[in-house]
Amino acid sequence: MSLQRFINQALSDWMKGGGPDEDIVISSRIRLARNLTDIPFPLIATREQLEQVVAKMDKILEKSKNNQALGTLELLRMENLSSLEKKVLVEKHLISPHLAEEARAGAVILSENESISIMLNEEDHLRIQCLFPGFQLNEAWTQANSIDDWLEMNVDFAFDEKRGYLTSCPTNVGTGLRASVMMHLPALVMSQQMNRILPAINQLGLVVRGIYGEGSDALGNIFQISNQITLGRSETEIIEDLGNVAKQLIEQERQARKRLLDSSRLKLEDRIYRSYGILANARVIESKEAMQRLSDVRLGIDLGLIQGVSSTILNELIVLTQPGFLQQYAGQMLSPDERDIRRAKLIRERLLTQEI
Numbered sequence: 001m002s003l004q005r006f007i008n009q010a011l012s013d014w015m016k017g018g019g020p021d022e023d024i025v026i027s028s029r030i031r032l033a034r035n036l037t038d039i040p041f042p043l044i045a046t047r048e049q050l051e052q053v054v055a056k057m058d059k060i061l062e063k064s065k066n067n068q069a070l071g072t073l074e075l076l077r078m079e080n081l082s083s084l085e086k087k088v089l090v091e092k093h094l095i096s097p098h099l100a101e102e103a104r105a106g107a108v109i110l111s112e113n114e115s116i117s118i119m120l121n122e123e124d125h126l127r128i129q130c131l132f133p134g135f136q137l138n139e140a141w142t143q144a145n146s147i148d149d150w151l152e153m154n155v156d157f158a159f160d161e162k163r164g165y166l167t168s169c170p171t172n173v174g175t176g177l178r179a180s181v182m183m184h185l186p187a188l189v190m191s192q193q194m195n196r197i198l199p200a201i202n203q204l205g206l207v208v209r210g211i212y213g214e215g216s217d218a219l220g221n222i223f224q225i226s227n228q229i230t231l232g233r234s235e236t237e238i239i240e241d242l243g244n245v246a247k248q249l250i251e252q253e254r255q256a257r258k259r260l261l262d263s264s265r266l267k268l269e270d271r272i273y274r275s276y277g278i279l280a281n282a283r284v285i286e287s288k289e290a291m292q293r294l295s296d297v298r299l300g301i302d303l304g305l306i307q308g309v310s311s312t313i314l315n316e317l318i319v320l321t322q323p324g325f326l327q328q329y330a331g332q333m334l335s336p337d338e339r340d341i342r343r344a345k346l347i348r349e350r351l352l353t354q355e356i
């Protein structure tokens, strides 16, 4: 089954690490909100009209089968997926909880390496997302832009000369673009600088969110920083502004890491090795603690304190230890207590296979 391929593969390309500044920037994302001219926004459209959106996209895919530029794309309808399969796609950041649980005639188009995901009938008819490992906002934009061009050759998007692309929520009108970087900022958190930095970032028109986007916590010292404004600025300006802030944050995190090493090396080493010890030996672990300990271990790897463990461990395990994935691996539904046991086991095994 093609979905099995997506899920069994477990990790999308962007989660496997790599890319520029990967010690701090986990991934870069561009998403474009688009709507078809002749169909009302999903909130007020009839189910029949929403089915038309899916049918149109299906037809475009069929027509472009031999267009290799974007690789193989596959359309999955939400109604054909089990709730566990949808949960896993949410945990992989490929669809939103809204699409999984509430959307009518919801579907997603995925590329084989999962760097492209196009949600259908979420808040807008189309949400085009491109995800790249490391700091690669421009590369993600180039890909999203080419998908946009390809689709625009086949359908008419709702567009107003003065306002730009029209979207269901006014906050997305204009470019319909949200650019974001997911960053691991443990030293700035430890040295209590995030409290000062967060308001400054907001003042620049950017938003800081947790690991699962809007409404989620910054677990594991992972922050998503994205633009709030989509109107009155060009796509390249939005991306450049975000990129500049990200560059400054990378620099500040590197300095904070150096300062921590210089001023409190022993304390830092103790914290990192304790976390490693717990992850390597715990029999039961909750996801919040796992995320924090994984963040410590990842910092230890980046600082060269822990050797023989792959630096992608944080990226991988934060996804693999989510409830949906754990249940997928177990092949059965698990209670929260059972998940804590399975999570500890999976982390132990993963750490063991990394030892030299």
Ligand SMILES: Nc1ncnc2c1ncn2[C@@H]1O[C@H](COP(=O)(O)OP(=O)(O)OP(=O)(O)O)[C@@H](O)[C@H]1O
Pocket (backbone or CB within 6 Å): 027, 028, 029, 031, 093, 094, 096, 123, 131, 172, 178, 180, 181, 182, 209, 210, 211, 212, 213, 214, 224
């Ligand atoms: N840089 C990134 N790397 C990986 N995943 C990301 C990144 N940025 C955002 N995401 C994921 O994309 C999903 C949606 O994020 P978010 O809610 O912030 O924005 P959105 O799709 O632009 O929606 P909206 O405009 O409705 O707020 C979440 O699962 C989030 O974790």
